[in-house]
Amino acid sequence: METIIESTSQRKTEIKETDSVVVRFSGDSGDGMQLTGMQFTDTSALLGQDISTFPEYPAEIRAPAGTVAGVSGFQVHFGSKEIFTPGDFYDVVVVMNSAALKVDLPRLKKGGIIIANTAGFDSKNLKLAGYPEGATNPLEDGTLDNYRVYKIDITKHTKDALKDSGLGMKEIERCKNMFVLGVLFWMFDKSMEFTVKNLQEKFGKKPDILNANLTALKSGWNYGDNTEIFTTRYKISAAKLPAGIYRNISGNQGLAIGLIAAAEKAGLPLFLGSYPITPASDVLHELSKYKANGVKTFQAEDEIAAICSAIGASYAGSLGVTTTSGPGMALKTEAMGLALIFEVPLVICDIQRGGPSTGLPTKTEQSDLLMAMYGRHGEAPLPIVAAATPADCFEAVYEAARISLEHMVPVIFLSDGYIANGAEPWKFPTEDQLKPITVKFLEENNNPDGKFLPYKRDERGVRPWVKPGTKGLEHRIGGLEKQNETGNVSYDSKNHELMVKLRAEKVEKIADNIPMLEVETGKDKAKVLILGWGSTHGAIKTAVLELLDEGYDIAHAHLRYLNPFPKNLGELLHNFDKVLIPEMNCGQLLHLIKAKYLIPAEGLHKVQGMPFTTEEIKEKIKELYNDPS
Amino acid sequence: METIIESTSQRKTEIKETDSVVVRFSGDSGDGMQLTGMQFTDTSALLGQDISTFPEYPAEIRAPAGTVAGVSGFQVHFGSKEIFTPGDFYDVVVVMNSAALKVDLPRLKKGGIIIANTAGFDSKNLKLAGYPEGATNPLEDGTLDNYRVYKIDITKHTKDALKDSGLGMKEIERCKNMFVLGVLFWMFDKSMEFTVKNLQEKFGKKPDILNANLTALKSGWNYGDNTEIFTTRYKISAAKLPAGIYRNISGNQGLAIGLIAAAEKAGLPLFLGSYPITPASDVLHELSKYKANGVKTFQAEDEIAAICSAIGASYAGSLGVTTTSGPGMALKTEAMGLALIFEVPLVICDIQRGGPSTGLPTKTEQSDLLMAMYGRHGEAPLPIVAAATPADCFEAVYEAARISLEHMVPVIFLSDGYIANGAEPWKFPTEDQLKPITVKFLEENNNPDGKFLPYKRDERGVRPWVKPGTKGLEHRIGGLEKQNETGNVSYDSKNHELMVKLRAEKVEKIADNIPMLEVETGKDKAKVLILGWGSTHGAIKTAVLELLDEGYDIAHAHLRYLNPFPKNLGELLHNFDKVLIPEMNCGQLLHLIKAKYLIPAEGLHKVQGMPFTTEEIKEKIKELYNDPS
């Protein structure tokens, strides 16, 4: 069948040009806001607009419908200018019920637009949302005077539109979100084409459902077009993004395919040993889909078995990987030490979340850096690589894998819930654009005039990788201190000191194999440097760009390599009078910078399970900038 | 029966006065060197001499007899001056076989005395000791020309002395060590009385064995007295130790009774949850002997269960303790975070050993400090207390327990293999000399006009301790972030930041409850401060004392409290031009000091599984002292 959806408006309304808009879709877990948001996002993307999105799920699996705990939100920031964050405050919020309004009103800009489903504001809903007995309806009682409120009985309109669809009430209600989407498409002058195509693919086999969805979508659009309540529409032109082919990608997706890419480029099988944990589980889910590419995923009995199985796989010649979050990282500590003294490749991915202990599983934080750096007994340095944005998860983990394989060392990769779940457009590379990863298994004795030396190092301090099954190179490795070169157990004092030194040097020498740190935004010499790492990238970048416009003499540099630091970091820091380090923790990078460079860097700390707003960073920069001391 | 043992010499020999001597008893695991050393030590102690001892066991459980791997040594440093270490080099070494000589010769002072059991130097023994086929006997071939060698066929002499004892060869051979002891008693002009008493207690029920031992002891003494080979004897007068009653104590003993004392002073039952690991196991062994005092020891299935059981016990109202070493610490990481967010008392004892991974289980190291400080996910600060000497293990762990109980916080106690196994005289306190520990279980609602508030804090930021079983105060605690005061689960952003702050402040405020740091040796203002922590105390103190004598303007301060630091540390550091931090790691305290005080402190690092020698520290001090920069 064929439905003609036409997206050209029948009436003249004021069209506002604007360069970026933040829309928040907010409703009950059951209301399909995630899907709605993604359709809207993909359409914006196709129109060449830059975007950044962030989904927010309820902490409870599925809290009672209509309650505040049950609100599920999807946020999209799109525009004709470059977009670096999902946005701090909303221009438009769609609230399907009163709980959603309660949750999201605080982050709606004054004067912002509220599109409210009146059906979600009856007394029952108000009660569920925790409004006191007999409370007045916020849509009516003036609470929202400072906003532009569009009250629509979305439920009713959808039902009317679909009364002849032959569907049951439940299915009809499920089309609410398409009605909303239609309204927004009209409002932002977006074509429905893409969504129509998607619905056709998705429901091809269920024509009645398909029709219902298309009808709801269309009715929404028409509703916007016909009813007089909407006075303005918005037009956002395409962004000046670098030309190329783009896709939308979330951090955890990027992480997963980054690992696949690294393994393929290295010519190795990929093995993931993991135990589910929020917000890392999606990487396990994602990788387990790639069986056809030979990816082996092993859901272990716990995090210890997960990392141990990955160590075994690396030993056997695979790229061994383990993924987890804080509590799991804690459990992997001992085994990391083993991989370190074995000197086998291993990528340990920590998708950070709010701690300590179980903490805030669904919230974001950057508080595992010092554990990654020092959380092992004995002298046990490991390289650390951190991702800055959703798309950067791909490149950063690819780097982590490259370093691990080329230097025979376990590498810790840090991401966090914010970028893991957030998404952005990605000008993805092609296979041949990826840095080569050189792995060579040793197949002959490296000591012609004697026995094979499994711990004989090359100039970079790297030992050879030998696959069991290789004739003539049989050898034993273990967690006891090793004699230099032979790898035999040694209790010799000087040898121990030597091995501690050699293992540390090997990590230090990785600095020769990573790029220098460059100022990303602003001048190479300035009054204040904002030094960031990880997911604070978007907020810092936006803040710095805005302040540069305002004439501030500042700059932004962002660290991907946290151990070892890029060789030029010390030097670079000295080009600035002041250094500000914003982190979603109590000052962990700050601590490392102070200890290493003895400079009085300033910290900006936020430990709220939420990313920085641009404002928060701007304010702190200004304060520091103008502080005479 | 009665054996008269008389200890007055029959002949005139030169008597040398000296103020301190290091004797090393070295032989096969089976030779009873540990016992011999302890008898000798106790006698010295009774004579009022200051002492410090250190046993060294083979890494292998019981390596083949006669081999280097099987050598077991006992070192005693005694003197009329204050003794702070077991000594760097030996004045006298007793070697029961050639393997022992091989192992210990390198640490014998030039011109030092070797008492060798020639029976242990036959070709068979030389071979076992790994001397090449047909190698010459080191006792004969001039290797030892720079030493004073006394060759005695101890085995034969013992056999002769006991031929009529009616004992079997095996038992007779076992008396060798008493013969040696007799010789040494003669040599150092020490009475045999104490040993005789001990033997009588020990073998009271086995008269023939007793007689054999007494005879061997006596023959050894006579041998020294009669044979002309010994030309000199040594006299060490009593040390000017503070008057009082002393006992000898090892670090692990001190730790064990320190915990018992803390529990009794606090009026709490003591619960130990532990899993055996070298060098911590002895604490479990020691505490399990105190059943009569109600001490409950639980050998768990692993370190995780060990700490978790201790958390449960603390929750139930006991002083919960867990003891371990590096690899076990790594495994306890996650549960430490739980205890931290629960805010229950818990003492976590880490007897450090050589790392990383299994590393060097029987060797010492100080390389777990940064793990103790940062080895947990999320923002998870914990107090850290470290012991400086064997006897200090008592006081330090007592402090750890006091802080834990009075501040409702898990405390990490750090010791290491060197002081854990080492021993020294201890002027032990009496019960009433111990600092009081005030614990009060809450028994009524702390919120008269509402529900009980399990996380309502007092002015020190400490929450109440409630024992399950207390009527009316039923409540739930968990690892998820808590709402301030109520302790209910809270996903609120600001609340999370507040709780992170409150938990950190609570730890910071402990600084009000610990003594200021004082310069222990030297002046309060000087050119160089040597800042130490943990088991480096003895070596640093000795070095500083010697250099002070040589006129250097230096001082020594030693940190017991590593988190929080004593309030005056920053200030104190600024009274010195330079700060030197010697550590048996790669600079972990150094790192903390630099990060916190931004001063260019210097480190002295040794990672050889062995303590610093006084010389090593003196050299570094001189170098730094004279370095113009």
Add this chain to the structure above:
Amino acid sequence: METVTENTAPVKLTAKDFTSDQEVKWCPGCGDYSILKQVQTVLPDFGGALENYVFVSGIGCSSRFPYYMATYGMHSIHGRAPAIASGVKIANPDLNVWVVGGDGDLLSIGGNHFIHFMRRNPNIKIMMFNNEIYGLTKGQYSPTSSKGIVTKSTPYGSVDEPFNPAELALGAKSSFFARTMDRDPKHMQAMVKRANEHHGTAFVEVYQNCPVFNDEVFGIFTEKTTKKDETIFIEHGKPLVFGQTENKGIKLDGFKPVVVELGEGVSKEDLWIHDENDKTKAFILAQFADFSTPEHHFPRPFGLFYREDRPCIEEDIVHQIESVKAKKGKTPLNKILSGDKTWTIV
């Protein structure tokens, strides 16, 4: 010096007394609601004082349980509840300690503590809410999920042979194993009562439906239409009878259980009579879940499989302490401080 009040509460408590003020946050239709309700319903009958109960859990949907009980409780970390509970019980044996957890919490990450808990036999009740899935983490397979299950982490089906919880527990020397289901309140209450009466570690496996991630995995056992043919409720001293019209039974031919039709020459007398003290037979009952011979499809047993009286670790610890005290007497602290060998310096 325990401040535990007498084990007899003045007035009989009610389910409400055991209900905390916290809003229950499980999904609509979750089987956990029923379990919570049954526990809150029967606990008052046990007569224990509210303040002497301690509920300890790990992490998972099921592990939210303690928050909803108005007793003392700990929501701990994933898999560690048995270890923490052991510490609580050993420190204060007078407390009435219960462990609650999921199939992932207790058998996956917590498996080691679980088996050691079983052998040590502390007098603690342990309930496992088995939904054959990881609920809280949104649907990965668990060590009890049947092989081949398609979940978020096994898009092509799992390849792991699952544990048989009854068999595993008995193999680890469990002194009490019972199985019940969320949808049979009466039976669950009965099993919780039996568990409470048992002196030792009582392990109760509860089949619990997770409508969101593993809906109706136990449907055939819980749905009217199939329940009678697919389940068998065992009782001590009673023959193993089941079926729509009680028309079927289990006979033992040698060691092999066989399903028989009653009537045609087979009477109840010929059937296997359940003996809750026979461990070997308990192992066979446990294996019903695994066998299905071509000839025979076995019903799933519910009820108390096995119970045995043996010492509890916390009591042995107390006895040992008392006997040593009696023999040696408590050493005064000053004596401990001084040790046996001292010397005086004047």
Add this chain to the structure above:
Amino acid sequence: METVTENTAPVKLTAKDFTSDQEVKWCPGCGDYSILKQVQTVLPDFGGALENYVFVSGIGCSSRFPYYMATYGMHSIHGRAPAIASGVKIANPDLNVWVVGGDGDLLSIGGNHFIHFMRRNPNIKIMMFNNEIYGLTKGQYSPTSSKGIVTKSTPYGSVDEPFNPAELALGAKSSFFARTMDRDPKHMQAMVKRANEHHGTAFVEVYQNCPVFNDEVFGIFTEKTTKKDETIFIEHGKPLVFGQTENKGIKLDGFKPVVVELGEGVSKEDLWIHDENDKTKAFILAQFADFSTPEHHFPRPFGLFYREDRPCIEEDIVHQIESVKAKKGKTPLNKILSGDKTWTIV
């Protein structure tokens, strides 16, 4: 793309080929020496190439084992060998992977990996040197030490009920359990052979004497004078006979095993005939170690208790990969990078 050479070595290897150059560092008289010798003796008969063997151990005296084998090997961390070995085997199923550990390593700290290993059934051989003590840490009791044992950590005797390793393994779905002893070289060799032939996880418990910390704990089973009366060597299809003069046997009366004197009206035909495929009987054999009724004192069984053929996880993983590959074909990396939805900006 495995570089594994053919599983048939050109010339037959000898025990020496399997002996590394490392000095063996166990105590004189340690039972581990014999185990090492038997393994080195029989391995050449298996025909596998030296370079395809990987021995993985944890920590403990027993775990030093791999250092003494001239094969590939890992001396890992305490308790984790089964997890590491699983990774090795899944990554490269062609390797011939063996796990070695002690009773503490595998059943105490390693208990969780151990039971999950059993249920997953990788084709790995696992030998547990059971000396009922922690040797390397100098003599604390272990989860297999009998209750009441006095050790460094239990000066007044332990209060823990020990595991029964056979029962635990079978309860965790072990597909192969055999028991042997250090002092019966021939039998040990036979059991190692059987283990090697088994396709799946083969668990061999070896009673091993620790002369230093638990001397002669198995003395009655190993000493000439008592061995014949205290042990029973079971073989598939053979009756359960034992005793000085083969004068005793085990009969089953119902589910109850009873010790009978042969002769007086009881002949071998009346005895329990061992069936290595009967899991229920295997559980009964396992429990011999625990029961001793006033009437009957049971001998300790040695030999292969039970074996069963079921899929190995690493093979299922490979099959799954192959079937999915066959269905969908490998996705080119470029396709993975681009995903399904892209747009172009010009």
